[in-house]
Amino acid sequence: MAIKNLPDTECVLPGNAACPGCPATIALRTTFKALGKNTIMVVPACCTSVIESIHPNTSFDVPVMNIAFEAAAAGASGVKAALKQQGKDDVTVLAWAGDGGTYDIGIQALSGALERQTDFIYICYNNQIYSNTGIQRSGATPYGAWTTTTVGGKTEFRKEMGEIIQAHHIPYAAQACISYPEDLYKKVKKAKSIKGPKYIEIMAPCPPGWRFGMEKTVEMGTLAVETGAWALYEYENDVVTFNGKSKLLLEKRIEPKPIEDWIKLQGRFRHLFKPKKDVKRLKEIQEHTDMVWERYRKLHL
Numbered sequence: 001m002a003i004k005n006l007p008d009t010e011c012v013l014p015g016n017a018a019c020p021g022c023p024a025t026i027a028l029r030t031t032f033k034a035l036g037k038n039t040i041m042v043v044p045a046c047c048t049s050v051i052e053s054i055h056p057n058t059s060f061d062v063p064v065m066n067i068a069f070e071a072a073a074a075g076a077s078g079v080k081a082a083l084k085q086q087g088k089d090d091v092t093v094l095a096w097a098g099d100g101g102t103y104d105i106g107i108q109a110l111s112g113a114l115e116r117q118t119d120f121i122y123i124c125y126n127n128q129i130y131s132n133t134g135i136q137r138s139g140a141t142p143y144g145a146w147t148t149t150t151v152g153g154k155t156e157f158r159k160e161m162g163e164i165i166q167a168h169h170i171p172y173a174a175q176a177c178i179s180y181p182e183d184l185y186k187k188v189k190k191a192k193s194i195k196g197p198k199y200i201e202i203m204a205p206c207p208p209g210w211r212f213g214m215e216k217t218v219e220m221g222t223l224a225v226e227t228g229a230w231a232l233y234e235y236e237n238d239v240v241t242f243n244g245k246s247k248l249l250l251e252k253r254i255e256p257k258p259i260e261d262w263i264k265l266q267g268r269f270r271h272l273f274k275p276k277k278d279v280k281r282l283k284e285i286q287e288h289t290d291m292v293w294e295r296y297r298k299l300h301l
Helices: 023-035 047-051 072-085 100-104 107-115 161-166 181-192 214-226 244-250 267-272 279-300
Strands: 039-043 064-066 092-098 121-126 172-177 198-203 233-236 239-242
Touching: 023 047, 023 092, 023 121, 023 181, 023 214, 039 072, 047 092, 072 092, 072 107, 072 121, 092 100, 100 107, 100 121, 107 121, 121 181, 161 172, 161 198, 161 233, 172 181, 172 214, 181 198, 198 214, 214 244, 239 244, 239 279, 244 279
Parallel strands: 039 064, 039 092, 092 121, 121 198, 172 198
Antiparallel strands: 172 233, 233 239
16 A cells, blocks of 8 residues: 555644654554544553643544553553443554553553453554653663663663564564554554454654654654664564565565664764764674574574
């Protein structure tokens, strides 16, 4: 499907409180086009709970339940149970959380919902930080990145959340990116058609958190995929299939761009280039990226 042929449904309304260049809003617009208005959304503490605007008004044209930081999947499980009690099986329940509320604070509720085989869609929009609460590091923050709690650069590599999700052996999981809306649309549409728990994680480059110009949001997502910093794939019934350029990278039909091409454009990595280039840490980041892809090849080729 060409982007011009996406549905014209808009559930993210004018007047929302998103930052200019906000990737979460881009992701939300595409997601709602795939799900339609017959959706109930559960949102924990995150940027999206601000984007939807100030009570009693809302910028989302679907019912929304705001809930505690750690409870997105638990709240969505309760909504699904209530709908079942009412005999309503045609309403999509969407849990929508950031990486802080997924990788860290919300992982216990998410794991429980997946283990119970709750019939819902859980989407994590991953901006690799706790952006809404002050740009603190999360389990998704990459090695070497500045945050307000890692001022010299994070000293650990990011958690592989996709592999944790796959260990639950759910019917469907995927990784997507805001820079590839057709791919994201198809993955959300497929998730909607499958019974049981579904998980989708969306790479969402954050201009204020990553320290780049608001006009470069889509470019940052594209570079994340082209350098191999982020992979596009689907997981169905224990089989992983890579998509788009990620498939070409996996099969070595194209070469990835150097990881430095991605990180040098982000102010959160400025300390790796000034006052002088930190060759050691830049090499470690590239080697780790290469290692992840070699693991992908061993597992999925």
